[in-house]
Each structure stands twice: as structure tokens, then as C-alpha cells.
Amino acid sequence: MGGFALKTGRALLAAVTLAAPAAAEIAVSVHYLQLMVEAPPTLSNLDPVPEDLGIAGATVGLKDNATTGRFMGHNYELTVTRVEPGGDFLAAARAALTETSLIVLDAPAAAQLAIADLPEAAGALLFNASAPDRALRDADCRANLLHTLPSDAMRTDALAQFFVKKRWDDLALITGTNPADQSYAADLKASLAKFGLDVNSEKTWAFDADMRRNAAQEVPLFTQDLRDHDVLLIADEIHDFGRYVLYNTWDPRPVAGSEGLTATAWSPVVEQWGAAQLQSRFEDAADRGMAPKDYAAWAALRAIGEAVTRTGSGDTATLRAYILGDAFELAGFKGRPLNFRPWNGQLRQPIPIVHPRALVAQAPLEGFLHQRTELDTLGLDEPESHCTAFSK
């Protein structure tokens, strides 16, 4: 283990033998590797990042697996390694790979690629629970890296479908200066183009004044010269300024994108499709609401568990083949079975469109058709993706 690696927890759930196990005993060890990142400074302190973000989701997934496992003679173990910002995450990854080849990655895209390209990771099965980057599902894909977090493109496609459905055709956009904002804005514009929309006016938010004190003066002026629009889009993925735009705009218009109406992998307001049970299990365990990264980590653990249960095997190659095959289906509390796109390893999933108090809609919206599955109207489709690693 590298000098900066910090081992914070080991949750071992012992198996209870009940009746005759259906299959031989199997021990499944999963590693959760987190490269901690310095959060960029933001104006508001309203939303502290939970210490156990992602990890809490993996822990609930582990418990779900272990409950099934005790009826089957399958033992599950989760080890968490957290690497400080700037720490030697590759050393931590190598150390983890000596113990297991099933790893959930909570790290920026570049770090995930470096880990996936380690010689030690050649036969491993890595799950991206944190990076929404298009490139990881496109030309930069890796055959040993699956994605349970939806890409930003899936989220922005969901919003675009919603605007088409509502006939909110005139759209204006304000983009922040952080690279995450820029990348989200690019995905947003690509999604609007995909569904026949575009933005009619666009501005960059580059102020360094403290908007908490003067949003009511500044925002109307800033938004006054935008062209007529039905919705004001905000690309502010670090959640710096967007929250101060709502209700301060020159024209009274709904806000969507990073603030207001958002498309997300998961939100505590999702309660249909049995989701209330998952939410309450999570809240009991973590004492907070379930965030998108928690959901992605939970889904990674559950995908592993589902594959072990159905194949009766702990062999990574067998699990990978099953997970990417036609028979795989994950009950992800989103109203329909989830499975992986065999061409780039992305977990297909409906995308909730929410405001902070309720679910507004869930994409794919009715009427957006696809020859394979309507879920493939969201994100990179097979002909668009430049991913070739999975076809080898």
C-alpha cells in the first residue's frame, strides 16, 4: 500500500448457513478505491460533501448481496481504500489488485484510465462509479472498465427529451468557467442538436463577486440581454453560482440543467418502482439521502452480486461475460430491468428528471423510440460511439 493510502474500513459480513446451500461456497471480495479530490471553492457552504459519498452506497449494495449470499453459501467482502489528493493511487490500485480483481473506482477519468491500463488490471473488472465523461464511453473506453454512473450525455439527452415533449423550443444557456461546467455545456448542446433543438443565446458566468449578497441586483442585468427563451439552462456542475440565478432572472422563466430541473442518476425524491425501500435502507445505513454516486456504487455491487448469484461462480471472466450478456438484468428501482451496453460497458438506465422536492418525469419519455430499447435514446448509441475495446 502506498504511503498516502489510507485504509478506512473493512466490512466483513459473515455467512450464516441456512438449509443446504444450492452451490459450493464462494468468497467474493470487492475493493472500493477512492482517489479523493480537492473540491473547488464555491460561494455557498449549503451542501457539504458527505464523507462517505459513494462508499455508503457500496456498503448497502454489499449488505443486499450478503443477504442473498447466505442462502447460497456465497460470502461477500468489501474493502475500502481512500487515497489522499495527490497520493499514489496507482500503488493503491496495484495493492488492491493483488487481493481482488473486482474494483469499484471513485476517481476522475484520467486516474481511472491509468488504473485500467495497469498490467495487473488486464483481467480485472473495474466499475466506474464517479466519472460522467463522454470519452470513457467513447474512444477512451477500456474493456475492463464498466460504467454504472450514467454519462453526462445520458443526463443531457434526458433533459432534451423533456424540452421536446414540453415544446420548450427556445433555450438560453449560462455556462460557468470550471472544466466540468464546460464539458457539461458541450454535452447539453450536443443533446439539443440530437433532438432538433439549439440554444439561441449564451453567456459565460465569470464573476468573482459574492452573489449571496447581490444576486438580486446582478442577475437581472446579466440575463436581460438573453434572447426570448422558454427555459434558462445553467451549466454549473460544481454548483457555484447557479443557485443564485433562480427567481432573479430578468424574464420569469424556469431554470434547468445543473440547477432547478435536473436530470440525474438518482435522487432522494425517487420513490416509485419500489425505490422507497432502497431509499429507506440507505437512510437507515447512512443517515442521509442517497446521492447519484451512492447509487452508482450500489449498482456496481449489485451487478457483481447478481452475476455471482446467477452463475454460481466467483471467477472474474465468467462474471464479466454474464454481466455483458443478454441474460443479465438488474432490478435497479427505476421501473425496468437494467443491463449493460455490450459496445461500451455503460449501464443502461432510465434517468429521473427531478426538482428538489419531486420527480417530474423519467426519461426515456414516451414517444422517443429506438429499434433496440428506448433506453438507448439516452447517451452514446452504438453507431455514435468510437469505442472498439469491447468488440475484440
Next chain:
Amino acid sequence: MLLHLGRNTSLATLATALTLTAWAPAPAEEIWISNEKEDTLSVIDVATLEVIRTIETGERPRGITFSKDYSVLYICASDSDTVQVMDPETGRILHDLPSGEDPEQFVLHPDDRHLYIANEDDAITTVVDTETRKVVAQIDVGIEPEGMAVSPDGKIAITTSETTNMAHWIDTETQMLFANTLVDSRPRHAEFTAGGTELWVSSEIGGTITVFDVATQAEKAKIEFEVQGIHPDRVQPVGFEFTGDEKTAFVALGPSNHIAAVNAKTYEVEDYILVGRRVWHMDFNTDKSLLFTTNGVSGDVTVVDVASREPVKTIKVGRFPWGAALRP
């Protein structure tokens, strides 16, 4: 009055169905419906097909079942964490039974005394003696237990668990698990049939019903569904019931807004019948000539004529109807 019309059903044929369908209900025959998001029961008079009473219950009523002599109604009041015992004549709650947390669904043992209760949030099946009002046993099962069944001879109880994807087989003598069998994703409901030799389990997300041979607990058949014009992902089998002759099973298909009529011998689907939105559970009248389905999203009950397999009426009930139980 709301009517759900099949694509090819004209008003004229529907009117014919209404006048020609001859049902002769026994006096005061009623279907009781639990309204999950309204904390009420709606009582439908089978003779007039109208709601004649609305009765308040504890929070989030889901599973409901009558005692064998129909003198009391048991109600899973999920969010009140109790099973309520109601006098159906007066609608008064006589007492509560200890149920474990979040009781969702239950089944009354043929001894008319023991309730087997699925505790959805706790991964437990609780067995309660309704006479002593005491918990007899708690059995660890998979995550989110829901479907409950008991064999006609009373020897086997079944719990299905939604996230663990299993049917758990309980020996009612020892109150211990003796088998755990995998089914497809999100099992929701279980029923014994064919004189107790078969167990059927529906899988909502898997989109199938698995048929087990009870003697060996081995999988015997798998039933799949296909509704024209609806993506297979949205065809989600949940509640189901068998006709009196056990020749046909009617299967609620959730958000596909259809029920299927399945031949219980060949396991083939013979018909799909359009009902209300997110159809969930159902029950028959006494002679099993009429079927009443609970449609959660549309907040109504569809009445289906069993012989013609046509929907004949839609009855508005409370918010999110869930369970249905006949009171003859």
C-alpha cells in the same frame, strides 16, 4: 363512470356485454379494496358494482384478508407497523396484532389462526397467532419480502423476496426454511395450485412466472408474456389468481395496463385484457364469474367478465388501490 375500452371494443359491443352478461350474485356480496395512499378501504357491492362504503384504516393499507368465517378482516397497515383486525360489519378496529415492522402482505394459514406476514423493511417473515395475539416465530428471509402463500395442506409457507430474488420455503411445523429457490428479478406474488402440487411465483422485473414442482422444489416451467405494442420491459407480472376450476390464471401485468389469461395446464397465454393503469392485485366474486382488479395509478377497479374475458365496468375507488378481498 370511467370505462377502459379495448382497442377493438366499440361502445355497441360493450353495451351488449353489459346487458348480456348474466351474473346472479349472492345477497350482499362485496369486494373490499385497500387504498394504499388514502388510508382507506373501499367496499364494492357486487350486485350494483358501486362503492357503498369507505372505511378508514391505519397508515398505508396493503394486504387484506378475511378470516375463514368472514367475521374479521385483517389489514396490513404498513406504515403503522401493525396488522389491524377489523369488524367488517361496523368498520371498527377491534385490536392490533404484533406484526413486525412494515407488514406488506400476508397469508392466513388454513388453520384460520396463524398469519404469515412479510416485513418488507426488515427481511423477516413474522408468524402471528391471531388468538393469543403473540408472535410465534420470526424467520430471516431475503431483502424486501413480499409475496406470501401457504399450501392447501398448511405444511408449507412461502415468502418471496424482491431484491434477493428468491422463493423461501418455510416448514410450518418447525418455522424453519427448508429450501430457497431463485426466480427472476423482483418476485412479487406466489400461489399454490393444482391441488398444492405446483407453486407459481411472478417476477415483476424479470417479466415471468416461474412454476415449481412442490415435491422437489424444482423449476417446472417458465411463463413469459408479450403484449403487442408494449416494450417487454414494461410487461411486469405481479398479482395473479386462479379460476375456480384452476384451469386459468389471471395475471396482472403492472404498467402494461393489461391482465393475461394463462392456461394453467399448458402454461400458454390465451388472452390479454386491457384494464386500468398499473394493475396490481385482484379477486373474484363468489362464483368466480367476475374478476376485480386494482389499478394503482388510475385509482380504480376494473371488473372483468370471466367467461367472455371482457372488461365490463370501471369503478372509481380511493388513491392507489392495492389489495382486493371478497366478502360473500
